[in-house]
Amino acid sequence: MITIDGASQTFRGRSGPVEALKDISLTVGAGEFMAVIGRSGCGKSTLLRLIGGLLKPTGGRIAIAGDRVVTPRRDVAFVFQRPALLPWRTVEDNVLLPVEIFKWRRPQHRERAWQLLEMTGLGTFAKRLPHELSGGMQQRVSLCRALIQNPKVMLMDEPFSALDALTREELAVELQRIHSELGTTIVFVTHSIQEAVLLADRVTVLSARPGRINKIVDVDIPRPRSFGLNAHLDQVAVASAELHQLLLTEQHLPTPPTD
């Protein structure tokens, strides 16, 4: 579904060029859940913005469903770290924002919006304003807003990181359910090893500055997975330990000479 072929991104910063990503090659299959993990500033958000067409790579190429990405596509939806809701629009109208911008027919998609809100447990909040909702509920609204695009690909940038631990787990389990129901391809950036192991089919570990692919770890734990006691605790422990190791030892890797 997503093919990244030697993508690089160099920003022209104030004090010379900043190499954010270098030579990333990666394929994400249709319906796959790919987590991306790495230290702060290693270029995770930049990678998502490249895939979503918000940034043009300075090197390499990126394609979705065989088409080269040059601008944002309607079948690719973003979920950001903050819900980014319009405070004057009701929950329902916030969800319908993409429909309006795409000039799709509103009545048709209204039903779908209600379905999505129902599915994420927000059925009774459709007519409320965002500030009347908790942080977790607001993030659910932004998830619904992404889903109304009927996306083939969802790009999620630390979507749960601003939430408290319990809400995070709840939303992660919910996202897993949505993913298995809709079969959307998801690229999910996170700082949390636990989240990555719970959700992902594969985890891409990025190394810091310039961001390169350190390793891609397979997570072969049967679904549905949960945070609670389950039959696969040992597998979870193994995968977590491996990711931990990769993230922690990474600073001792020989750094390429920069001059």
Next chain:
Amino acid sequence: MTDFSSGTRLARVWTNAGLPVLGVVIAVTLWWSLTVFLRIDPFYVPSPADVVESFLRTPRFLLQETWITSQRVLVGFCIAVAGGLTIAVVLAASRTVERMAMPILAAVNAIPKVALAPLLLVWMGFGDPPKIVMVVLVSFFPVVVSTMAGLSSTPADLHELARSLSASWWQTFVKVRLTWALPQVFVGLKVATPLAIIGAVIGEVVNPDHGLGSVIAGSGASNDTPLAFAALALLAAIGVLFFYVMAGIERLLVPWARAISS
């Protein structure tokens, strides 16, 4: 209705209306007692009683003049708001125009508007136009400045969202930036309302014909300080009324602003 909710409602009436009224009562009492205890000559500072008496001598005339000044304020203010919003939007739309217009705007803004009053007399003579122009001149800039500030205050994540949806410039402008700017626009409008009244009075004092400013100018010539104070009190009343109307419109149009700012 339960006791509890009627209790909170009473509390709300008290904080919204009771406290402001109490403030006014205390201020007037203070003024009154100062004039009485310090035995101030009404020629310098009249007591509230002198002012009320002066008003009651010619109430119809004073209310008429109040109405004339209010009309000038209102017309000028509406022109200033319409023009200010339009200019701010144009400047926000084009970096080039903004760069070109900014020094001129800043320069015109720096000119003391009082200094223009005699010129307006030369250009437009007597009557309403020079006063209205003065109102526009003084209340125009706060609207422009605050609207521009509002239009450029859109949070980065909303911009990113609009971009990820390939929203056109116009869609982003209408659906996101403009509404987001409204609370700031109202800050400018609330700064501009008293300025509009000041502008009208400047116009009328420099170039008297009708209106409360002319009444004040005339009372100076006839040493009638209580009359001047009555006119000032009426101006203050217009100002208060105007300000609360503005605040009311704000609550109606941007009810969400208070919720997200707290």
